[in-house]
Amino acid sequence: MTDAASALGMTNGATDLRSPAVRFGAGRRPEDSTEVVLSDWAGPLGLLLTLIEARRMDVMTVPLGALAGAYLESLATLEGDRITNISSFVAVASQLILIKSRAMLPRHAEPGEPGALPDDGPDPEAELRERLILYRAYRDAGSAMQGVAAFRIGLFRREPTAALAAAIAGARLPDAPPLDPAVLVAALQRLAVIVAPPEPPPETIRRTITLAERAAIIRAALRAAPTIVLQELLRGARDRVVIAVTFLAMLELVKRREIVVEQGMPFGPITARRTTAAERAAAGLTGNMDDTPLDESLESFR
């Protein structure tokens, strides 16, 4: 048995365990040297049936007791990882041994007949044969199913694209599996994180340019110099409003006889100077400057 077990190579992992197969050792009697390759998770009945079919015997008539030796030998070659299922193999083996031992004894009456022993029970061979036949039927049916599937490949139906129609009909999805509370907690924690306040946008401060302000600049410039050129005063000013208001302020000052403006040619430099006392007197003004506030509403230009 040890020789046979080593010859099987069942434990070296190189054996194909996909399909059951039985091979007989060369030059030895089949009963003594049987190489069995079982599919994954094949059961004890599958093993016994494989042994029978390998010998081209009919399961309906084969003397099962004669297979006890071959079965035990195959059993000894099972890998260690099948030890959890070994009891089912041992159960069938014990049944085979019982059948074999009974076959060796002289036949006595059938159960129920006169002369039968009270503990005889049903014929174990018939019982096992029945199980084998039943097992074989489903094993073969499974193979036939596989054959049909391989030929037909399958039936195909419309994929769930008509969800809209179903929704109109009032269909609703099956209830989702219960939500793990931990998911809710995690989601809440993500939501509850205190977010740093965003950077405030740059504040826009409205700039107010008044006539008085620009007039004060003109007056200050004229205090420092006898004449100024408007273009020089506005050098560097990019804001049109600043330019326009300064120009308006200049006109206001002209109107109030504070300054006199000259422009020699169109688009030429605008030169301003303070009015002299004589000029102001000629205009009927006293020597004091008009200190009334400038009219910011520009009403006087209308």
Next chain:
Amino acid sequence: MIEDERRLADAELPGDDTELQDAEPELDLGDDASALLPLGLTESSLEALLFVAERPLSRREIGLLAGVDRETVDARLGDLEVTLRDRGIQLLLSGDRVELATAPDAGALVARYVGADAVRLSPTALEALAIVAYRQPVTKSAIERIRGVDSDYTIRSLLHRRLVVELGRSSAPGRPILYGTGFDFLERFGLTSLDDLPPLDADIAGHLVDPGPTEAVMDGEGEASGA
């Protein structure tokens, strides 16, 4: 001892008060179902409904939607089944539910289009699946009794692939789970109904006289699906 084992095993088979549950979702028409105007059910309108439905419909759902009784639904389903017999689309029946699917002969061509391949299972899985398909509803212990080996892993694998579904629980002690096949099984194996299964070996017909209450439940299902 063997008889005792048999009695024990048979006790695990489903009894008359077995609870079979319907795992598939049903249309919820709410309380307004009775308020719907009955539309009647013609063969063509039934065909259109099944064409649009994105899942198998139960006869009850069809009856509720159309406002007709079960007999009318069964009759129209029968008409439609006959009409579609030689067409590329056929009725697929599983228990109380029906759907439209491609005909078995068209499978290879359609499979090329959708890029599908035939289902491939290990011999062990095929054994267990065959037992479930032919004997459903069936318990795990009944499967293991026939296979003679622990089948827990195999059944879990089949459940995972939806080739086997849980149908409910037996009323036997321990209330074991009853397994059966669903639409996925029929579709993957190219069967229009369980009647389309390859016939079991004729030699064992006489050995299948011990179906017990399992077959009784199956008979009830068979009447229900006999359109």
